[in-house]
Structures are given as structure tokens and as C-alpha cells.
Amino acid sequence: MPKHFFVLGLDPLRLSYLKYLPNAQDYRFHPLFRLEEVVNPATFDYDVMLERARQQLAAFPEPIAGIIGHWDFPTSVLLAHLSELFGLRSASLAAVLKCEHKYWSRLEQRKVMPEWTPGFCAVDPFAENPREQLSLDFPFWLKPIKAHSSYLGFRIENEAAFDEALKKIRAAVHSCGDPFNQALAHIQVPEEVGPVDGNWCIAEEILTGKQCGIEGALLDGQYRVHGIVDTVKDSRNLSFTRYEYPSVWPRYAQQKICAAGEKILQHMGFDNSAFGIEFFWDEREDRFWILEINTRISQSHCDQFVKVHGVSNHLVPIELACGRLPDFRRYRGDYRTAAKFMLRRYRDTVLEQAPPEVQIEHVERDFPGSNVVIAAEEGHRLSEQSMPDSYSFEIANIWLGAQDQQQLLDHYHQLADSLEFHFADGGRPEPFQFNCVRY
Template structure:
């Protein structure tokens, strides 16, 4: 008898990640809601999605071992919410929303790790004069209480930039804010948080330094880290250019973020789920700041785990659902280093040509285990991309493994240079700096 799991927003591109775990023949992975409903959608009617998914689960004739999710909101809330309804192992919806609500999360962080928490304040973008609510100095980062992938996130250097950002936020914030308010209605929100709903923003001090994320799990109070991934930004320090695994941060620095993560999650009451926490480390000052807490594994890291460990990080999610302690320490893959690279353009333009399937397969054949995913379509304006960040447009993802960082970056340059895009402005994809950040 196979063990049945449902996976929110499962699509053909990510199914191989689930099949890259130990003994995949023992499991059956079923899609729960479509990718177009929970990721590539213009709107996310949370309660309607919740009801539709619950109906699908209850109509399934066999026992269900767990519900898996590797996407951001609304998946990150639907997974614990549905698990609670069906009595499946997961973090509580209350604990998850403490992490998901950016202002609430900052309050919790400041209580337990004050030195690791940037200065912040809540901003109502629909107030008569939102500027009156700003209590921190410029420059600052302005973003919605609920969004992801830097959507509607802006660096603000002065009052003029603040007002311009508020104007754009007012037009688009309801896309995530309204469904998030539906989600919040299912839990008890403390009085100091309740007025700050999904259509508010948070202003935060600019965090400087290098960025890194821990991926781990909590199982019945046992805290474990299964990987640390470096999140590297482009030369403008605005958009992500790669997720590199394993981290090249010094061991003593990695030890500090591991310890801080455990302290924070225990304070939040987060248990029986996977997580990811992003940190900044200022090497010169040797100080740390928390960027955010994610309540899931990341599908953006899955290929790197396969290349380095031989199994996807979905192994962790499956083990947790079954009540097994996740442990990738003895898993060995073909490579010592791996990364997901994001090839980008900064300016909006019309995509006139993308590499065709035959060209992609030919380029992939030149590097073992490489994978290229084109994320734009011919005839599309870059501004039409779903969920872009506020400063650039992702046009391709390139997944690579190597023996070391130097080889990884060299191979990326070679493959990216072979991808033949054409844009109406005549420009090429942006060039980035690739620092060799070994310590």
C-alpha cells in the first residue's frame, strides 16, 4: 500500500524534486489545487481556496499521511490550516501567522532577540498622511505586511521616494492584503497587532551585509538544521542573483545563526514543521540581523540539495509528516557545491525571442546535470511577469553543480552567455558581479 501525500500547487517541473527522496516508489504525491490558483494567480481568494482544497482532501478514499507545501503565501498558510482541520502533523496556523505577518513577527523577534531585530514601524498607506507614521530614519525599506519575492518592496531614501512608493503600494497591496485578512480572521490576533492588517505596510531600517538562510525542522520540540544556503544579491544589492549551497560563511558565524534560529522558533511556539530563516551578517561590525522567517522548505533550494546530498529537501517535509527525525548528514550527492542562478533584466521591455527547446537541450548537454528554465515568453512585456520584485525581472533560472564555487561561477557565465534572448530595446541580460566569497 503506498503512502499518500497531497502537495499544494504541484506542477511537472517540481514533481522530480518529490521523486528524488529515499524510496519514492513507496509514496504517491497528488496535486492539491493548481499552480495557477496558488502561485500564478492575479488574486488569491483564501477562504474559497481553503474550502475547495478541504473538499478535495475529504473526498479522497485513502488515508492521507500529510500535506506538503514549498511555495509562499497563500500555500504557506493553507498547508497548516488544512493540516489542523484533518488532524495531520504540522505547525499551528497561529504560530505560522506569527511568522507570516511581518509586523507581528518583528514584535516577537524584538522581544526575544532585540539586538538581531532592525528598527521598524507600521505604516497605513491609506492614511491621510502616511509620512506622519514614519518613526525611523532614512534610508528605509518599505514593504507590505504580507507579500513575497520583494513584491511591492521599495528602498526609500527620502520623503519624495516614500510618497512615490506609497502611491504604487496603494494600487496593488489588496492583491495579497485582502486574502491575508481572510486568513487572520481564523485565529486570535493580539490587540497590539490586530489594527495592523494585511493592507498595512512595515517600514524597516536598511540591513547591510551578506545574506544567508538556514533551512531546518522542529519535530516534537527537537530543533535540527539540514542546510545553510547563501543568498547572493546582484551588483546593485537589490535583486537576488543566486542561491548557493552549502554556505561559505565561517563556521563560528553559522553556529550563531543556528542558535538564534532555535531561540526564536521556541519563542514563537513553532513546532512540527520545516522552516527557513534569513539572516544578514555585517562582516565588518560582526553583527547580525533577522530578515524574515519562512514556514516551509524552499523549492528554490531543492535542486541544490539533490546535487549535494543526493536527495531533495522534500525528504525533510515527508519525514516530518510521518513523525520521523529528518537527517541529511549521511546523504551524499555528486557535487560539493550547487546553485540556482537567476538571470535578470532591470528595464521593462518586450521579449522578442527566447531560446527554444532544442537550443536549451543542446546547451544543457554541454554541462552534466545542468537545468535551464526560461521564465518569460516571446511577445510578453517583462512588466507582465507575475510576482516580480520591484527592481528587476527574472528571465531564466539556471541550476548547476560543481566541485567548488569558482567552477560554479565560471560554468554559469558560459551557459548564460549561450542563451539567445532578443528584446525590443536591443539590450542583453544584465551582467552581475560574482565575488569569490570564500572565508
């Protein structure tokens, strides 16, 4: 009998990755919510979504093997909440919210790994005098307690920048903060977190160095990392430009962050689920920092796993549901390295014309295995994108594979240069030049 899985926000692109699963014919995948309902919705009611999903799952006539999610909130929290309601294998709702609440998560990190935890403090953006809450010196990062993709995240250099950032945060923080508070109402939040909820912010010490993330899973306390992905920012160190797999960090540094991941997740009480943890490494001082904990696989990494292993990281929740830890060492793909690139513009303008479909098809034929998805919408200002980065605008996502890093970066620039965008200001996308990173 086939095993039935529900996938939150299932879309054609992610569905195409599922065909690379071993024994894919043994599984049936069903959508749970449309993509636009769970990815960057302008506003939503968490409890209404929870009840809609509960009714759909309860009405399904066959046994459900598991629920799969590869997006941030609300997907990540709905996955744990629904799994708990239906007795499916997953991390508990409380553990997931503990990891995803930025301030609560930092409190827990500081208890068990203080040397890996940057300085931080909570800030109520609606307080009469928010500056009085600051315990950090300028500069620092200011972020909502719950957001993603750098939305409403600002580097604060001085008091004027702090005041300006707060204006923008006050105007938009409720769109994600209110639903997150609805989710928090389903658990007991400890007294030490206090009034800090989804509409508050966290100020954090600015971290320096290189950024890298581990993806892994826990099964009844058994911990395994199945992939390490380099997260590379632009030359301004503000916006993400690519997720490159596998990591080029030295083995020593990889071993350090893998061990740190196990320690922090065990402390959090996080188990029976996939995870992703982002780290910084200051190579000069040989110092490591925890950036954030994600309670899911990443949809941004699916294609890289297919290219390098021949199987998507969707294998992780499938294997966990079947009571097994995934082992990607068994699989080999067509490429030795792969990346998702985010092609960007740094000035707001109107996209008058995106590359036509026939041009994209031609480009993808020229670069076998590539995939190009236009992220900006014709006839609209780039700033009208849902939940944009605070410093730039995604124009396109480009997935590529190669046999080494130099070839990967060369092909990216060749492909990006061949895409014809027409902007109202006459400018072009800005595919920053990168050097190969070797150790």
C-alpha cells in the first residue's frame, strides 16, 4: 500500500524534486494549503489555518504517514502542531516554538553554550522610549522576534538609524507577530521570556566571519548531520547571494559546528524532526557563533542535494516518518558542487520587462541542469515584493551544478549576464563577483 504524505505549500517546483526520492512510486503526496497561503502571506490567522488543516487531515480516508514542510513560519509551526494532534512523528510544538522565538532561543543558547551566543537584548518597538531598553553599543542588528529572509532586519549604526528602523518595524511587524502570538498561546511560555512576544524585537551583536549551515535530523535522540551548506553574502555583507553545497569549510570547523548542533538541540528538547542551524566562524580568531535554529529542511537546498546526491533532502522527513535516519552517503548525483544563487538589484525601480520564457528555456539548454525562476513581477516596483530583504531585491533565483567551485561561479556569471531584464532606471541586475574560497 502507498504511504500518504501531506506537504505544506506544495508547488510544482518542489513537487518535481519529490520524483528523485528512492522508491518514489511507493509514496503519494497531497497539498496542504496553496503556496501563497503559507509563503509570505500579507497577513493570516494562525488558528483559522490550524483548524482548516485539521479538518482536511481528519477527513482523509487513508492512514497518513507524515506531514512535510520546507518553509518558515507558519509552515514550520503548523507541521509540529498538526503532527502532535494526529500522533505523527515530529518535534513537539513547544520545542519548535522555543527554537523559533528569537529571544527565547537566545536565552536557552546562553545557558548551555554562552561562548557561542552573541550579546543580545529584547526591545519593545512600541515602548515610549525604546532606546532605554538597549544594553548593546552601536552598531548592532535589530530584528523582529519572528520573521524570515531578513525581513525587517536592519543594521543599526546610530540612534537616527535606530529610530528610522523602528518606524518601519512598527508599521509591519504585526503581519507575522500576531499569528506567531496565536501559536504561542497554545503552549506555556516560561516567565523568563516575560512579555517578549512576536511583536517585539531583538537587538544582537554584529557577528563577523563566514556563515555556514548544517542540515540534519534526530530520531529518538539519535543525531545525524546529512549536509553542510555555505551561506554566502554579498561584498557589502548585507544580502544573501548563494547557498553552496557541499561546504568548503575545513573539516575541523565542520566538526565543531556539527558537535555544537547536537549539544544545543538536546538542550532544547528537540527530537524526531529535521533541523537546520546557521553558524558564523571568525577564522582569524577561531571563534564560532550560533546565528539561528530552523526546525525543518530548507526548500532552498533541495536542488543542491539532487545535483550532488541524486536525491532531494525531502528524503529526510520521509525516512524519519518510516523510523529511519537518512544517510546521503549512499547516493551520488551528476555534480560535485551546486548552489542556489539570488540575483539582486540594490536600487528600487520598476521592472518593465523580465526575460521571456523562450529566452529562459534557451539559457537552461546552454547550461545543462540549470533552473531559472524570475522572482520580480513585471510592471511593479521591486519594493512591492512580499517581505523583501531590507537592503536589496531578489530579481531571480538561479540553480546550478558544476564539478568544482570555479566552474560553478563562472557559469553563474555567464548565465546571469545572458538574462535580459529591462528596468525603468536603465540599470541591470548586480551579480557580484565572487572569488573561489579554499582552505
